[in-house]
Amino acid sequence: MDWTDDAPVSPMGGAWRPMIDITVPYADASRDHVLHSRWRRQAGDLLPAPPLTLPRRAEGAFRVRIRAQRLLDLPVEDQYSDAVAGATGGPGGHLENQIVTHITFTGRTRFATRGRQAVAAAGTVCVRRNDEPWDFEVARDTRAIAVGLPAGAIRFPGDIRAVTAPQTAPAARLLLAQLRLFAGLSEELGPAGATAARNAIVELFRGLVNDQVVDDREVSPALFEAARGYIEDRLLDDPDLDPGSIADALHVSVRTLYRVFAEQAPGPVMAYVRERRLDRARAELLSTRLTVSEVAARWHFADGSHFVKAYRKRFGEVPTARRKP
Structure with a gap:
């Protein structure tokens, strides 16, 4: 990448606005103050700086260079940084209302929060919730594209804070291709086309997160419990309860739900739904004077005969076997 002003081309394509180009000697005793004051002077409120701390070295200089583009409400930055440490996220913190993605080409950024770590290494895509404080360390010669999404754009399943995928993964490749296309065409698209492209990118981010969660065995128990709770709350009131609606509510793919x-x-999603409805129907048969047909209809069985057959298979007896005369 040539960072001269006449070559503002990014790996994402499109026209990029120069925002930050700062060089500070590591030996400067006031290096942190110099960095922040120059940052404010160059970017103002358009690109707030996170709290940054430069290492002290006898030789060499720190350099940070950022070009920026905005795809509707999605800020995108082409970043280069030498070694630096800082903090981001959390209430009142830097980019607190965003989900931040780093598409790293060289170098590495290591994030840490509450005993957890996420590493945005070369050749990876790292999608991270920024709603709690993270400390970070950037390695020398780190080059990345950073993309911000609204905080509510992606719901991370369970207690996951960050998801990392190789840039060669199918979902990541599709996301990068769409992001490059949008960046290259953003100035030519009308409002409707730009909105459609933006929404497609957000959906691809969701797909990337969900595809990676599929491979995280630690998340399965939490997702299963969340699915059980959602199903239990809607057994009676939602006759159209199905895998698609359950997966949408949990912000995972149907494939992830099946996998969990x-x-x-012991069985598939809809087998679980049917068994729980039979359990609830049985409790009503033993505690109310509703007829078998009324209970079957109330718990969304197609007809009385279908209900009786399913009931006998689950409990080994007909629905009237334990009713008091």
């Missing part, structure tokens, strides 16, 4: 039930339950 295959690992955590």
Whole structure:
């Protein structure tokens, strides 16, 4: 990448606005103050600086260079940085209302929060929730594209704070291709086309997160419990309860939902739904004077005969076997 002013080309394509180009000697006793004051002078409120701390060295200089582009409400930055440490996220912190993605080409950024770590290394895509404080360390000669999404754009399943995928993964390749296309065409698109492209990118981010969570065995128990709770709350009131609506509510793919039930339950999703409805129907048969047909209809069975057959298969007896005369 040539960083001269007449070559503002980014790996994402498109026209990029020069925002930050700062060089500070590491030996300067006031290096941190110089860095922040120059940053404010160059970018103002358009690109707030996180709290940054430069290492002290006898020789050499720190350099940071950032070009920026905005795809509707998605800020995108082409970043280069030498070694530096800082903090981001959390209430009132830097980029607190964003989900931040680093597409790293060289170098590495290491993030840490509450005993957890996420590493945005060369050749990876790292998607990170920024709603709690993170400390970070940037390695020398780190080059990355940073993309910001609104905090509510992606719901991370379970207690996951960050998801990392190789740039060669199919979901990552598709995301990068769409992001490059949008960046290259953003100035030519009308409002409707730009909005459609923006929404497609957000959906691809969701797909990337969900595809990676599929491979995280530690998340399956939490997702299973969340799915059980959602199903239990809607057994009676939602006749159209199905894998698609459950997956949407949990912000995971249907494939992830199937995978979780295959690992955590003795049967498929809809088998679990049917069994829980039979359990609830049985409790009503033993505690109310509703007829078998009324209970079957109330718990969304197609007809009385279908209900009786399913009931006998689950409990080994007909629905009236334990009713008091």
